[in-house]
Amino acid sequence: MTVADPARYGEAAGSTRSAGWWRWLIVSAYLAFIFFLSAQSTLPALPGEPSDKLEHATAYSVLGALVVWAAVRGDWRRVTWRTVVGVTVFCVLYGWSDEIHQRFVPGRHYDLRDLLADGTGAFLAAAASWAWGIIARGRRQTHDM
Numbered sequence: 001m002t003v004a005d006p007a008r009y010g011e012a013a014g015s016t017r018s019a020g021w022w023r024w025l026i027v028s029a030y031l032a033f034i035f036f037l038s039a040q041s042t043l044p045a046l047p048g049e050p051s052d053k054l055e056h057a058t059a060y061s062v063l064g065a066l067v068v069w070a071a072v073r074g075d076w077r078r079v080t081w082r083t084v085v086g087v088t089v090f091c092v093l094y095g096w097s098d099e100i101h102q103r104f105v106p107g108r109h110y111d112l113r114d115l116l117a118d119g120t121g122a123f124l125a126a127a128a129s130w131a132w133g134i135i136a137r138g139r140r141q142t143h144d145m
Helices: 017-038 052-071 081-102 112-144
Strands: none
Touching: 017 052, 017 081, 052 081, 052 112, 081 112
16 A cells, blocks of 8 residues: 555545545534524523533534544544644634624623633544544554554
């Protein structure tokens, strides 16, 4: 298998470098979903009424996992600590822009604790992806021997 082998990066044979664009389309749709939710003055209560911070951490852990997935084109073995840092920074910046956006929505407000929950959720998902990639690389090396 060579570095240019598209199958190595989770893409079909004969695909181009931009073949992973559809993953970024899914990430963009999820970003739009978060923006839509934050534009609502009130949100329906979830079953069990989890804390607001848990909701933020959960939403941004999904975002973090999706961004990692898109960045590595579905090949978890390609996740590095730099991926974790980059994804966390991206998600925190988006969360920050979302908190600013909420300042202009009646009934909503800017809360740095929400941003902390966003960053924590994104980091945990990215770090879990990195750990999964390490496990997947180990399995592959074991099977290749």
